[in-house]
Amino acid sequence: MTNRDRAAGTVGVAAGVLGIVAGTAAALWGHDLGAWAGDKQDPAPLGALTVVLAAVAVCVSAAQRQAARRRGLPPGHRAAVAAGQLIPALLGFTTVGRLWWIAGAALTATAALTISVAPAPLGRAVRQHWPAVLTSALGAFLALAGATAAVPLMTMAILSGALIAVAPWQVVRSRRLALLLLMAGSVPLATLTWRTVIMPLTAALALVTGTMALSHQHPTAHRPNPTAT
């Protein structure tokens, strides 16, 4: 199992680095690369976004390699690693065109490999924490919906999305902190963007699932279980 995690981590790091190169190329020479960079009107910011996405994939894959050398990945961490590989892999296909094809395909395969190492415990972990998983996904959606806004609002949307995404997982530290993060991430953004329809609805949904997550999760559920890989 650890060998497959090590292999997935290695491929993930390599694919992520390739993605960083692809994003950098699109950011610097996107207009000259034409269809290879997706024929985007604004390749520079999309290239920069790709670099960030690929960096996330590199980080989680590197963490996966390190964990493989030690005691293996707990199910919750495995789910996070798989998400950190799969979400950038899929989003990258919409940002820099053909430049992403190899990196994206490799990261998708890596995510599949990561999941295949221990699908049953991973599935149990997701089922156990499903409100938190949904809340984190909704946080990511908010960041995505705000990604085209003017810089101040885009920054706020990304920060709000991040707060919502991490909030339910902070319950082990403090339920009050988790609730504060959830409210801080959802209420101001929903108020400011009520005219967009989708953002207040998503934020409201995140409040519902997030509140469920806070009352649903037990602090001990987050402690790593070395035997469950």
Place this chain on the structure above:
Amino acid sequence: MLHAAGVGALMAATAGAGLLSYRAYDNRVLGADRSGAFDGWRRWRDEPGLRGLVAAASLAASPHNTQPWSFHLGDNHIDVYADDARRMGSVDPYARELRLGLGCALENLVLAGQARGFDPQVTLCPDTTRPDLAARVDLPSGAHNETARYRAIGRRHTNRGPYRRQPISDAILAELTSLATGQPTLAWITSEHDRLAMGQLMVEAAQAVTADTDQSRDGFAWFRASADAINAHKDGLTLDGQGLSSLVTAVAKLLPSTSRAAGDAFWVDQTRTVHTRTAAAYGLILVPDPRDPVHQLDGGRLLQRIHLEVTVRGLALQHMNQITERIDRDLSLGRSQTFGPRLAALVGRSDQQVLTAFRLGHPVREGRRSPRRPAPEVLR
């Protein structure tokens, strides 16, 4: 059972939120005018030399935002060409609207020339062997003259939204009328009785355009329903330019793209419930012969001059050409005139005909930017 249903509903709602979030990102519910297709509005003063004049000209009004122009830069002159590939077919069989757009571009070009220290001299249709050459603008040195209308170039937008129930003062109408010196001339429809009659004619003409498959198709071809289409073409009509509230615009962008029939129905409905119902006044540009290219170009210059002056004064304007589109359509098909006599009766001038029409008012909300091809893309 109930728990499973609740979990399923939340998962479905989350999946729906994901799909709509991607749609919001892909169709730019937020930051609609931040893409490169709108750079012209932000950078039009930054272009160096004669390209700066072209950048200003490129922001002019044009039918369905077709931008039917291209420019050739000489040492001391700029030639303005018509791009017939951008004429709207059955909607504009005599290139009336195309040349109106060229006239609008010419007016911006002249204002930008004056602002940059030239004394622009315009010759319309200078070469009879070159019908696509609409005008030559010679640019001898002159005094720097940056007018309020020049500064308004980057703020002028067609406003298709509702206008307030507030009449336009006679003083403003008189000042706008004074912008017409000689031919073409300007007429106003301001009384409630005449506005109702004009509005009825506008609605009927809109219905006739949509009932005419060719005109409907040729008009709809310039509707850009997605952010990708806007960025690819950098022209045409957009959802953001329809004058809808932010909320309704967001919903429209999240929903699937509309069909031609739905778009036509929407336009007729807007014409009936918003455009004609909230118009404080209608303006008509009159010329002796609306199919004469010189009159068309001159009319376009006056139209742009009025629109810029209206912008300076914080008022709103929307071009409304459906009546003249039907008049030209009937004429091109050799049919008896449906709208011509009724419009002529409203105007009451036997020596002049309507070249183009627009509505005027105090805006409820600001007009939005339309996509533009930048200066390098319109040079030849």
